[in-house]
Every structure is written in structure tokens, then in C-alpha cells.
Amino acid sequence: MKSDVEENIDADLNAADVQPFEVSGGASAFPPSVQPGIPKLGRKPRGWTRAPIGEFLEPVFRTAKLVDDERYQLVTAKRSRGGIVPRAILYGRDIHTKTQFYVEANDFLISRRQISHGACGLVPANLDGAVVSNEYVALKPKSGLDLRFLQHLSHSVYFQQTCFHSSIGVHVEKLVFKIEDWLEWEIDVPPMAEQRRIADILDAWDRAIAHTEALIDAKRRRKAELTRRLLHEGGERNGRLGDLAAINPRGPRVSENSSVSFVPMDAVSEDGRLIINLARRRGEIGSGYTGFVDNDVLVAKITPCFENGKGGHVCGLHSGVGFGSTEFHVLRPNDQGDARFIHHHIMAAAFRRNGERYMTGSAGQRRVPAAFIEDYRIPLMDAERRRNAASILDAADNEIGLLQQELRRLTDQKRGLMQKLLSGDMRLSSMEAAE
Incomplete structure (x- = not known):
């Protein structure tokens, strides 16, 4: 059974012409994970607040004094907003960088060395109490910023561009993030109720994408098993x-x-x-x-x-x-x-x-x-079995192909929807502008 949010998505989409996100033409000298353009905000949406990022987020430092015989969970931030994931569990004596800090669930964690590639995200509950080196910075929201809205905002092109332009260095793989510069960039933030509504809609879209990805993974595993049985077993x-x-x-x-x-x-x-x-x-x-x-x-x-x-x-x-x-x-x-x-x-x-x-x-x-x-x-095997095996595997490929098309469609639609919601171009008329 669908949630209220999922039931209302179609109505929200019908209220605006949501098109896939368009990227300006011309080849880029940077990898796809980098958004090097100049960050520019459009007209401030009515009822939203425009202020420096530092008005909404503040760094937190929880020093971890490592003990040689204790074990610690280390984490890493994946590129392209891939999230915060486990890296290793090590004894204190095996952690070479001794300057470590604890992170808590729902910290917004940024990799200073990889943020230009989008290495950031919310710390999940299962990694509460993990440690990171001073190559990372953890941030907590101040009043007026919803964590889930922040997570989606971090996927926006504007947010990524501010991170790139707050990093210095001579090579894209060796840029160093200047947190104090980044906190000066302005962002547009809607009232809390609208933030939560936007996050609800984009969360539902993410669930649909994750469900399709899981189906593709399952179909690929099934095809691998069919391949083993049909091509590598039996035969005269x-x-x-x-x-x-x-x-x-x-x-x-x-x-x-x-x-x-x-x-x-x-x-x-x-x-x-x-x-x-x-x-x-x-x-x-x-x-x-x-x-x-x-x-x-x-x-x-x-x-x-x-x-x-x-x-x-x-x-x-x-x-x-x-x-x-x-x-x-x-x-x-x-x-x-x-x-x-x-x-x-x-x-x-x-x-x-x-x-x-x-x-x-x-x-x-x-x-x-x-x-x-x-x-x-x-x-x-004989010719008939070869043809049959190929036909079965072709059908499996077709199923995977259709799901991949659906995944691309969902991803494009979500990207376009996100751009409209996070810029204020699409407003949610079904909710009040403020709590």
C-alpha cells in the first residue's frame, strides 16, 4: 500500500512540466563527478530564506583519543554523493593518523580531499560512533534546516559547484577544501514544512530508483546462474x-x-x-x-x-x-x-x-x-540446444534492458524534479508556506 507521499507524487508532477535535467553542451575537462561551473542563484523564491551556508550548518569536532587495544570503525565518503560507508575496523595501534574525531548519526560529513567529486553525505545510524581523520569535517544543522532536505540539496548542481569553488590546488585530484570559504556561499532554503514536503517527495523517488536497482541486480544474478547452467554444464x-x-x-x-x-x-x-x-x-x-x-x-x-x-x-x-x-x-x-x-x-x-x-x-x-x-x-551441445540456450539468455538480457531503461527514466525524472523543487521553480501548492 502506498504512503500519502507516494499517492500524491503524480498530482505534484501534473502541476508542473518536469523535464529531465539538461547539461550544457561541450566536452568537459573534468570527470563526471565534478561540477566546475560558476555557482549562481536565481531569483529568491517567495517565502524562502537566502543566507550563507554558515547560517544553517556548523562544524563539530569530537576528539577521539585512540587506545591501542581498542577497535574503531573507520568510514569513507563515496564520490558522486554515494554516501557514507564503512571502510575498516582497526585497533588503535594500527591507525596511522592519530588525529581522529568521532562522528554521530546524522552528521553531514565532508571529505576535504574528495568533496570536489561529491564525497559527502549523512552518517547513517549504523555508523554512529565511527572515527574519521582531520581529512574530514562533520557538520550539524542549526535551527531552520531539515537533515533530509540537506541530503537532497547536496545533490544539486549549485551545491556541488560551491564545493568545487571552495577547493584549491593545481590538479582536480589534489584539491583541498576550504571549509571557511564554503560556509560563506549563500543558499536558498524554504520554510521547514516545505523542506520536509520536498524531502518526502524526493525520498519516495529514491525508493523507486532503489527498488529498480535491486530488481536489476536480482535479474543479473539470475542470468549468471542461467549462463552457468546453459553454457557450462552438459554437452555431448x-x-x-x-x-x-x-x-x-x-x-x-x-x-x-x-x-x-x-x-x-x-x-x-x-x-x-x-x-x-x-x-x-x-x-x-x-x-x-x-x-x-x-x-x-x-x-x-x-x-x-x-x-x-x-x-x-x-x-x-x-x-x-x-x-x-x-x-x-x-x-x-x-x-x-x-x-x-x-x-x-x-x-x-x-x-x-x-x-x-x-x-x-x-x-x-x-x-x-x-x-x-x-x-x-x-x-x-547439439545445434538445437545451442539455439535454445541463446534464446533463453536473450530473453534474460531483454528483461534487464527494459529495467535499465526504466531506471534511466526514473533517474532523469528525479533529477529534473529535484532541480525544480530545490530552486523553487516548482512550488508545492498543497501545503502552507510556513509551519
Whole structure:
């Protein structure tokens, strides 16, 4: 049964045109976890308070005097607002940084070294009494600020930008947070009742996202079990992938005036799907590329692309012919009906685990040899069982794909909704403006 908050979400959304959050065009020199733009507040919403962050939050310091024979829970703040999580439990004598502080449940904890990447969050109840070094700062709200509202506010672009611009250094990975500067930035805060209503709505959205993520995780575990049973158990005889496909066959002959598909390594997702299919003229591609045709199966040669599952079944190419990175191995099925069966083998975790043992080259340039793929041992069942196994695993992939689409939709909607609620562009007409 839905809560009152969840029942009212649709009504709240119908009251405004909520669109996914838009990011300005142009590539960024910073990683996705960083929001480097200049923090700018819009017009102050009617009835809200605009004041420095220091009017709402204050640092707290609870010195922990470490005892060698006592054990202490250490925590860390994950990047991209990933929350506060356990790190290790150590005896006092094993904690090298002796300047430690206790944190309490519902402290807002900031990593001074990683806050430019969004490493902050509320301390959960199960980590009450943990210790952190002076590389962290814990803050408590003053009157007029709801903790759950603060948690959501920390996900806003404006909040992240204030953190970035309160950090100094010459490299994004070595910035140091200046808490005294950050506390001077102004924020817009609604009355307490509106804060709680906003937090209720965004909490409900987070529950829907978490539920979908849990379903995806469960479906992936189920698919892993199906893969083990369908691909790695049974079979009339012990075979090899090389029995089903030619490894790195001669590329297709294509006229220089022909238009063909071009597939770079970054056009292949980590779930084995071609996510880009760029048509180019053969004469514009140049030499030194791997050629393949429809129903070939690609396998990345290099780490970490191989370890992350880059590769998969090629289908729907422009003109049926494609060229791509030389860092792909090409598997051409002897029977095109085996393409999906081979695809699921090369996407399986067991394939990658075994491949890592056969890699050659230096640490930064390790490669999987073609001989490993050709000799990779598989139980070789009859053609009908191969087709059935591929169909079952395709259906499992489709289920996961639909859930991933739903997760993206929910995430985009929540991001757009959050932007409107936290900026005051969308007001909650069903509640009073003040307590």
C-alpha cells in the first residue's frame, strides 16, 4: 500500500512540466563527478530564506583519543554523493593518523580531499560512533534546516559547484577544501514544512530508483546462474570456441568508394551492445582497421576493455560490412545461427576470468591472445540446444534492458524534479508556506 507521499507524487508532477535535467553542451575537462561551473542563484523564491551556508550548518569536532587495544570503525565518503560507508575496523595501534574525531548519526560529513567529486553525505545510524581523520569535517544543522532536505540539496548542481569553488590546488585530484570559504556561499532554503514536503517527495523517488536497482541486480544474478547452467554444464563432448567460429578471419573486401559502418571501441557498451553505428566512406577510414561483417562477434583484446566485457554480437551494420578498432578480435561463426550462442559465451564472467590468466604484455598494455579464444573450452551441445540456450539468455538480457531503461527514466525524472523543487521553480501548492 502506498504512503500519502507516494499517492500524491503524480498530482505534484501534473502541476508542473518536469523535464529531465539538461547539461550544457561541450566536452568537459573534468570527470563526471565534478561540477566546475560558476555557482549562481536565481531569483529568491517567495517565502524562502537566502543566507550563507554558515547560517544553517556548523562544524563539530569530537576528539577521539585512540587506545591501542581498542577497535574503531573507520568510514569513507563515496564520490558522486554515494554516501557514507564503512571502510575498516582497526585497533588503535594500527591507525596511522592519530588525529581522529568521532562522528554521530546524522552528521553531514565532508571529505576535504574528495568533496570536489561529491564525497559527502549523512552518517547513517549504523555508523554512529565511527572515527574519521582531520581529512574530514562533520557538520550539524542549526535551527531552520531539515537533515533530509540537506541530503537532497547536496545533490544539486549549485551545491556541488560551491564545493568545487571552495577547493584549491593545481590538479582536480589534489584539491583541498576550504571549509571557511564554503560556509560563506549563500543558499536558498524554504520554510521547514516545505523542506520536509520536498524531502518526502524526493525520498519516495529514491525508493523507486532503489527498488529498480535491486530488481536489476536480482535479474543479473539470475542470468549468471542461467549462463552457468546453459553454457557450462552438459554437452555431448568437450569442445572449443574454435569449433564454432573462425578467429580473426581475413577481412571483407570493400571498394574504397563504398559506405560502411565504423565502430570504435567506445561505441561498444559493457553489456555487449553496439551503441553507435557511424556510416563512413571506405576511402575516409584509412588503413589499419579491423574488418567484420554482420553476425560476427567482437572481443576486446586489451585491458580494461576486455575485463569490462567490451564486445558482443554485430548485427544491423550499414551495408552489412563494418570496420573498427584493431583492438578487437573477430569471431566469425561457421553457422550464423550460432552467433548469439557465441555472444553469450564471450560475455560470460567465466570467459573474462580465464582470459585474464592468458594475457600477455606489460601492465599497461596487456592483451588477450587469439589462441586463448580459439582454444577456450566449452561443452559442445547439439545445434538445437545451442539455439535454445541463446534464446533463453536473450530473453534474460531483454528483461534487464527494459529495467535499465526504466531506471534511466526514473533517474532523469528525479533529477529534473529535484532541480525544480530545490530552486523553487516548482512550488508545492498543497501545503502552507510556513509551519
